[in-house]
Amino acid sequence: MALVSLDGVGKTYRGRGGAWEAVRDFTLDLAEGEFFCLLGTSGCGKTTVLNMVAGFEPPTAGRILLDGREVKGPGADRGVVFQGHDSLYDWLSALDNVAFGPRLRGMGRRARRAHAQRFLELVGLAGQGGKHPSELSGGMKQRIQIARALANDPRILLMDEPFGALDALTRATLQGELSRIWAGTGKTVLFITHDIEEACALATRIGVMTRGPGGTLKAVLPVDLPFPRERTSDAFMAVFRRVHALIHEEMARP
Amino acid sequence: MNGRAATVAGYLAGFALLFALWHLAATLLVRSALFPPPLPVLERAAALIADGILQEQVGASLRRILQGFLIGSAAGIPIGLAIGSFRPVRALLEPWTEFFRFIPAVAMITVAVIWFGIGEESKVFLIAYTTVFVVVIATAAGVGAVGRDKIRAAQCLGATRLQVFRLVALPATVPYILTGMRLAMANSFVTIVAAELVASNDGLGKMLWDARLFMQIEDIFVALVALGLLGFATDRLFRLAIRAFAGRFNPTM
Numbered sequence: 001m002a003l004v005s006l007d008g009v010g011k012t013y014r015g016r017g018g019a020w021e022a023v024r025d026f027t028l029d030l031a032e033g034e035f036f037c038l039l040g041t042s043g044c045g046k047t048t049v050l051n052m053v054a055g056f057e058p059p060t061a062g063r064i065l066l067d068g069r070e071v072k073g074p075g076a077d078r079g080v081v082f083q084g085h086d087s088l089y090d091w092l093s094a095l096d097n098v099a100f101g102p103r104l105r106g107m108g109r110r111a112r113r114a115h116a117q118r119f120l121e122l123v124g125l126a127g128q129g130g131k132h133p134s135e136l137s138g139g140m141k142q143r144i145q146i147a148r149a150l151a152n153d154p155r156i157l158l159m160d161e162p163f164g165a166l167d168a169l170t171r172a173t174l175q176g177e178l179s180r181i182w183a184g185t186g187k188t189v190l191f192i193t194h195d196i197e198e199a200c201a202l203a204t205r206i207g208v209m210t211r212g213p214g215g216t217l218k219a220v221l222p223v224d225l226p227f228p229r230e231r232t233s234d235a236f237m238a239v240f241r242r243v244h245a246l247i248h249e250e251m252a253r254p
Numbered sequence: 255m256n257g258r259a260a261t262v263a264g265y266l267a268g269f270a271l272l273f274a275l276w277h278l279a280a281t282l283l284v285r286s287a288l289f290p291p292p293l294p295v296l297e298r299a300a301a302l303i304a305d306g307i308l309q310e311q312v313g314a315s316l317r318r319i320l321q322g323f324l325i326g327s328a329a330g331i332p333i334g335l336a337i338g339s340f341r342p343v344r345a346l347l348e349p350w351t352e353f354f355r356f357i358p359a360v361a362m363i364t365v366a367v368i369w370f371g372i373g374e375e376s377k378v379f380l381i382a383y384t385t386v387f388v389v390v391i392a393t394a395a396g397v398g399a400v401g402r403d404k405i406r407a408a409q410c411l412g413a414t415r416l417q418v419f420r421l422v423a424l425p426a427t428v429p430y431i432l433t434g435m436r437l438a439m440a441n442s443f444v445t446i447v448a449a450e451l452v453a454s455n456d457g458l459g460k461m462l463w464d465a466r467l468f469m470q471i472e473d474i475f476v477a478l479v480a481l482g483l484l485g486f487a488t489d490r491l492f493r494l495a496i497r498a499f500a501g502r503f504n505p506t507m
Contacts, residue, residue, distance in 0.1 A: 056406055076412030087403035091425045101411040104421075152411050 001068060002029035003188050004053060004156060010061030011048050022048045024214035026062070028207060030156070035182055035189045037199035039243065040209030041251060045216075046192045050160050053190060054080050066155065076101065079149030081159040085141035088133040094144050095120060095129030101152030119147040122181060139170040146178070156188040163198070175201050179227055196247060200240050201229050208246045211253060219246055290472055295479065298472035312480055315450065315457040318374065319442045322381020327435055330386040334393025334434075335427070339419065344394070351387050351394075359384035359445040363452050372453040377446065384445045385438040392434020396427035429496065436492040443485045 011023040023045040030036055040046045051057045053064055055074040064071040066078070074080075089097050096103075099116035107115065120129050123143040133141055142162050149157055163171040179202055182189055193199050199206045203223050210218045223239055230236055273292045280291035302308035336343045337351075359380045366383075370376035400423050408422045450459020458477050465473035 054406070054410055056409075074406065074409035076410065078410055080407065080410045082403045082407065084403060086401040087407040089404065089422070089425070091428070100408070100421075104408075104412050104414075104417055148407075148411070154410075158410075 002065075003032045003067065004030040004190070005065045006049070006053070006062065007065070008062035009049070009052060009059045009064060011045070011052060011057065012060045021214040022212065023052075023059075024216050026216050028217060028220070030188060030190060032188055033186050035191065035202055035204045036207060037191045037193055037203035037205070038207045038209065039193055039196065039199045039247065040215060041211055041247065042194060043215075044209040044212040044250075045214075046194075046209055047160055048215075050080075050158050050190065050192050053156075054078055054158050076104075076152055077155045079152055079154035079157050081142070081145045081149050081157065081162045083161045083164050085133065085138065085145065088141055088144060088148075090133050092132070093129060094125065094131050094133065094136065094140075097133065097144055098129075098147045098151050100148060116147070116151055119151040120144075122150065122184075123147045124177065137170075138166055139174055142166065142174060143177070146181070150181070150185065150187070154187075156190060159189060159191045161192050161194070164193070164195075171198070176228065178202065179229070183227055196240060196243050197231065200236060200243060201231060206243055208243065208250070211250045218250065221246075288471060290475060295472050295475040299476045299479070302473075302476060308476065308480065311456055311458050311461045311477070312484065315446050315459070316484065318377040318457065319381055319439075319446050321374075322378040322383075323385050323435075323439060323442050325378065326382035326385025326438065327389050329382070330389030330434070330438075331393055331431055333386075334390040334431070335397060335424070337390065338394040338397025338427070339423065351390050354383075355387045355391070359441070360448045363449050366449070367453045372455065376453065377449050377457075380445050380449050381442045384441045385435075388438040388441060389431065389434045392437065393427060393431050396430025396434075397423055399430065400426045432492070432496045436489065436496065439488055439492060440485065443481065447481065 006026055006028045009023060009026040010021070013020045013022060026045075026049060028036075038046045038049060048057065052059050053066075053071065055071050055078065058072075071078075089100065092100070095113060095116050098119050099107075099112040102112035102115055117126070117129060120126055123146055125140060125143055125147070128136065128140065133144065136144065145162065146157075163174050166174065175198060181187075182202075191199075191202060200223065206221045206223060208218045208221070209215045221239070221242060225233075225235055225239065277291050277293070280289050299308060333347065337347050338344070362380060362383055363376075366376040366379050370379055404422055404426060405418055408418050413421065446457065447459040447462070450457040451463050452459075454460040458481055461477045462474055465471070465477065
C-alpha cells in the first residue's frame with residue numbers, strides 16, 4: 001500500500017476576483033522510502049500540493065490519504081521543511097529548536113536535548129547547538145530545519161524548495177548532505193523544486209507538472225542512477241535532458 | 255565592553271554639552287531672573303535633597319507611575335493577547351481601544367478626581383488608563399505579526415492549539431509587548447505631571463505648581479531636570495530589558 005496517495009486532488013481558491021484553480025485532478029502514490037521530486041515552473045501549483053499534503057490547506061476536490069487515513073489537518077506524522085527560515089524560533093537555541101517536537105510530546109529536558117544533539121550531528125552542526133538562529137547562516141538554518149523535522153521522526157518529510165534561497169555552492173553541498181541523510185534514515189521525501197538539476201541529483205522519481213493555472217502531473221520519470229550522483233556523467237545528462245525537454249515543452253505551450 | 259564605555263561617554267558628553275549651552279544661554283543671552291543658569295539650580299537641588307524634599311516628591315511620582323503602570327500592563331497584556339488571537343474578541347474589543355485611545359488621560363483627570371478624589375487612586379487610575387491601551391494595541395499587533403510558517407512548523411511538529419499559543423505566539427510577541435510598555439512608560443511621565451499639576455498634595459507636578467505659585471524659579475528647574483533624568487533612566491532600563499529578552503532574536507531593536 002502506498003504511504004501517501006493523492007486521489008483526484010484539486011484546489012480552487014475563491015476570492016473577490018473570482019475563482020482561481022491552482023491544482024486540477026492531481027493523482028499520485030508515494031511509496032515508502034522513495035525520494036520524490038515534484039518539479040514545475042513557478043505558479044504551477046506544486047507548493048499548493050505540498051501544503052495540502054501537509055494539511056495546511058484542505059483540497060477542494062479529491063482526497064489525500066496517509067497510511068490509508070484521510071489527511072484532515074497538519075500533524076506530527078508529516079515533517080515540513082519550509083523554503084524560508086522564518087519558521088525557526090529565534091528565541092530558542094539551535095538545539096532547542098531541534099528539540100521542539102520532542103518537547104511538545106512531553107519529553108524531559110535532558111532526554112530531548114540529548115535526542116536533538118544526535119540530529120544536529122546528523123546534519124553536521126554538532127558544535128553549533130548553543131547558537132541562536134540569528135547567528136547562523138542561511139545554509140545552517142536550513143540544516144536546523146531538516147534536523148528539527150527529522151528529530152520528530154515523521155512518516156514523511158515534505159520539503160518546499162528548501163534550498164531555493166541559498167547560493168549555488170551551499171545549495172550543492174546541502175543537496176549532497178540531504179542525499180546522504182535520506183540514504184541513512186530511509187525516510188520518504190516529497191521534495192518541491194523548480195531546479196531540474198536539483199531534481200535529477202536527489203530523486204528516485206521525478207514528477208513534472210503542467211503549467212498553471214490548474215496544474216497537474218504531466219509525467220513521472222523514475223531515475224535509476226546510483227548515489228552519490230555524478231552530475232557530469234552521461235547517464236545523469238541523459239536524465240537531465242529528458243526532464244529538461246518536458247519542462248520546456250510546458251513553457252512553450254501557449 | 256568598549257562599545258558600552260563609548261556609549262556612556264557619549265551620554266556624559268551629551269549632558270555636559272546640554273548644561274554648557276544652558277549656562278551660556280542663561281548668562282550671556284537671556285540674563286533674566288526668570289531663567290536661572292544651571293549652577294544655582296544644582297545648588298537648589300542639593301539643598302532640596304539635603305532636606306529630603308526632592309526624594310519625597312520624586313518618590314511620590316514614581317510610586318504612582320509604577321503602580322498604575324503595573325496595573326495597566328497586567329490588564330493590557332492578556333487583553334491584547336486575546337484580541338490578537340481570537341477574531342470575535344477583536345471584533346468586540348477593537349472599537350473600545352479605537353475609541354478610548356482618542357480620549358487622552360489628561361482629559362480623564364477631571365472624572366478621575368470626581369471619582370477618586372485627589373488621593374493616590376486618581377493618579378494610579380490615570381496612569382493605568384494611559385498604559386492599558388498602548389499595551390493592548392502593541393500586544394495585539396505582536397500576535398498578528400507572528401510568522402505563518404512559525405505556527406505551521408509547530409502544527410506539523412504536533413503542537414496543540416494551546417501549545418502553539420504558549421510556546422510560539424507568546425514568546426514571539428514578547429518584543430512587541432516590551433516595546434508597548436516602553437511607550438506606555440513615556441506616556442506615564444506626561445500623564446503624572448499633568449495629574450499632579452491639577453490635583454495632588456505631593457509629587458513633581460505639585461512641586462512645579464507650587465514653585466510657580468511662589469515664584470521659586472529654581473525649584474521649577476529642579477523639577478524639570480529631575481523629570482528629564484528620571485525619564486531618561488527608566489527608558490534606558492527598558493531598552494536594556496528589551497535587549498536582554500529580545501535582542502538576540504530581533505537585531506533591529
